Structures are given as structure tokens and as C-alpha cells.
Amino acid sequence: MEKYIGEFLGTMVLIAFGTGFGSSISLKHALSKNMSPSFLTVIFAWGFAVMCGVYVAGFFETGGHLNPAVTIAFALGGLFDWSMVAGYIIAQILGAFTGAAIVVLHYYPHFQATTAEEGNSVGIFATGPAIPNTTFNFLSEVIATFFFIFVLLLMNTAGFAVGLAPVVVAFLVMAIGLSFGSTTGYAINPARDFGPRLAYALLPIPNKGGANWGYAWIPIVGPTVGATLAVFLFKALGMG
Template sequence: MSSSDIFISETIGTAVLLLMGGGVVAAVTFKRSKAFNAGWVAIAFGWGFAVLSGAYIAAKSGAHLNPAVTLGLAVKGGIEWSQVPVYFGGELLGGMIGASLMWIAYYGQFRAHLTDPEVLAAHRQNGHEGMVYERTAPKAGPVLGIFSTGPEIRNVAQNLATEIIATIVLVLAILNLGLSDDGKGVSWGGALIVALVVVGIGLSLGGPTGYAINPARDLGPRIVHALLPLPNKGGSDWGYAWIPVVGPLIGGALAGGIYQVAFA
């Protein structure tokens, strides 16, 4: 497969992942949404279905959709190291495109939310907006949680460890149960398994940090949040932004190493 095929496939698949994943968070967060206050279980299953949809769409390239998965496969030996930057580039661009499309789909809700005096007053008083998927980050704006993750308790060591542990679970499941016959990506049947694993991670390990487990899923939308002309959007919390990038990458690499030692 050519580099351009990989790049295009990963871009489109990751865009769908972020469109649907960010979309479920927006749906649960906004008062003017029919899914308002549906809760964390809806978010966890929404992200699982988002992974499933993106994986089927990006089947041609192996449906990595996640630099941590790409890195884990490279460490395992499933893909060539020269292909890693191509996957990374498509995943990051896809994350940005998906977040932008989500903003378009919920444009009216964003404007209503960010101009609601009650929302703005609560955000100014508490340092965070306090609705579903919003986090106690002093430099995070009132809708940043729709785009990116943030911790409930801001502790660098714990937050980093949580992302590493959760990503190891994800990538080990992919390497052991979800790979295609050529070992270069997720199989058709494996995509369903991976989606269910993502739901499980969200329900069991998502509470502390919002389970980024994917650098492109967090960094791409965070960049979009910083660039979009949203009124009263607040900060993008760049002080925290390295954790959902570095943590999953460490977790992906460790999972690849664990697989080589324990399962190969």
C-alpha cells in the first residue's frame, strides 16, 4: 500500500472517529440537545461506536486511528518504521477535521451554550463549567471538554500513569485479538472487539482523566479549539496537553514490548 493510501485512509477514518466521539460528548453536554444529561455511559458507548465506525471506514490502511496503536504495531514488527510518520500525520489531520465537523454540526448549540449567562457565571465562579465531561482545569474553557480530555484531580504522576495503563490495555487487546491476517492493522472482526474494549476502558478507567488513550484524539481537537472563533471559549489548557500525548505513546510502546516478551 502506498503512503498516500495510508495517509488518506487514516485521515478519513480518524475524522469520523472524532466527529462521532466529540459529537456524543457535545450531545450530552449541551442543554439545547436532545441527548442532554444522558450521562457517562452514553459517552462511553458513543466513543465505542465511533471507534467501530472509523475502523470500518479506514480498513484499507489497517484502521490504526491512533498513534499509540501505530507505535505499538511498529514495536511489535507489524509495520515498517518508515510508515509511522505517515500514519501519525493522517491521524493528527483526521482528528482536526473531525473536531471541526463536530463544531459545524453543533454550531447553534455552541453559540447558545457560550452566551448563556448562567453557564458563564458558573465557569467564572468555579474555574470550570461543571457539566458532563468538563474538568477542574483552571485554564480550561467551558467547552474544552467537548474537544479534549482533562483530569478530575490534577496530579501529573497519576494522570500520566492512568493514560499509560489504559493505553496498554487497549493496544494489548488489539495486538492479541484484533489484528488482520497480515498483522498490519485491525481486522474486520477485530474492530468490534476493539470498540467493546474502548467502551470498557471508558467505564472502568475513564473517570480520572477522560481516557484520551490516543494522542491524535486529544491534540488535534485541542488545536481546533484554540483556533475556532468561539465566543467566551476560554483557554485550551496547554499545560495539561502533553499528558494525553505522551502517556498514550508510552503505553503503546510498552504494550508492543510486552507483546514481544509475553505473547510472541
């Protein structure tokens, strides 16, 4: 149970920090909205959010997955017990939902002051495509997650010091974001997208827009496929 709690808390921190930043640059009267942050700022914000989440989960010795794609990949690669996969994924989704709910509570007056057209949109909490194209949006998530998981699997065998690993993972996430993130917002994590999207849809957020459920399957299925392909290559090369 302790490991599930660790995954819950780590994912909660990841999403609270990540979507908290999204709220601060999107909602009216939030001070950061006046800064006109660049895409690079967004990349760094999410990278640091991942780092903090992995450190929290690391206290509970969970492996710091925070991501169903990572959990599934490690299980497929023989690096994680299949009996714990479902529990990890449930904990990650619940943690993501809770992190988003905390952000809604924190910024509630700002949501009240902001209409959907002014920035009160699902984009604060979940990913979406710059150019809607089902095939290429799906491929973008597959490709980004493939590289993320493949490098992560190699890192897992490299034996980084425990205290250094979250920093390295954070820079990996930033590298993925810089290289592949501008097309779909690089979910590369089904829980990171589904949990906050569900929170946005269910919670009584004033003036909100739609949750764009028609797109929601892509950041779930795409990362799962990408992770699976990365494991197949990892094992085919005799690395696992």
C-alpha cells in the same frame, strides 16, 4: 497515499461522532442535553465512534489504527513499516482536527448560546482529569493505554474476520473506558486529544474557555509510554 487518506477519514469519523456526542450533551438547546446521560452512555458513544472509524479506514486497508499509539506500537512490534509511521500520525492528527472542525460548524449556534461556564469548554473536544494530579494522571493514561495496546496486539494475532474486528475493537475501547476511564477521560490516543484540542484553540468558537495546554502533554506522552511498555511485554513473552 490511499492508506494515509484512509487514516485521515477514519480518524475524522471517529472524532466527528465522539465530539459530536459531547456537544449534544453539553451545549444549550441541544436536545440530548436534557437527557442527563450517564458515564456509561459516553463510553458507548465513543466505542461506536471507534467502530465506525475503523470500518471507514478498513475500506482503504490501513489496518484501522486511527491512533499514533497504535501505529507506534505496531511498528515497534514489527507489525508495521516504520517508513509509514510519520505519514500515518500526520493523517490521524489532521483527521482529528477536521472531525472537530465539522462538529464546531454543525453546532455553531449552540456554541453561540452557551458560555464556558455552561458547558462550552475544551472538555467537549479533549480529555481532562477528574482530580488534577500530574503523576497519577500520567500513570492513568499509561496504564489504560498499556492494556489497550497489549490486548490489541494479541487480537492482531488472533485472526478475527475482517468484518468482525472493528466491533471487537469497539468493545475493547468500552472495556478500557469502563475500567480506567473515569480518572482522565481515557484519551489512550494522542491524536484523539491533540487534534480536537488544537481545533478548539484555533477555531473562532464563540464564548469558549481555555484549551488547558498545561495538561495536553499527558494524553500525548502517557499513551506513547503505555504503548511502548505493552510492546515490550508482548515481545518478552515471545508473542511477537
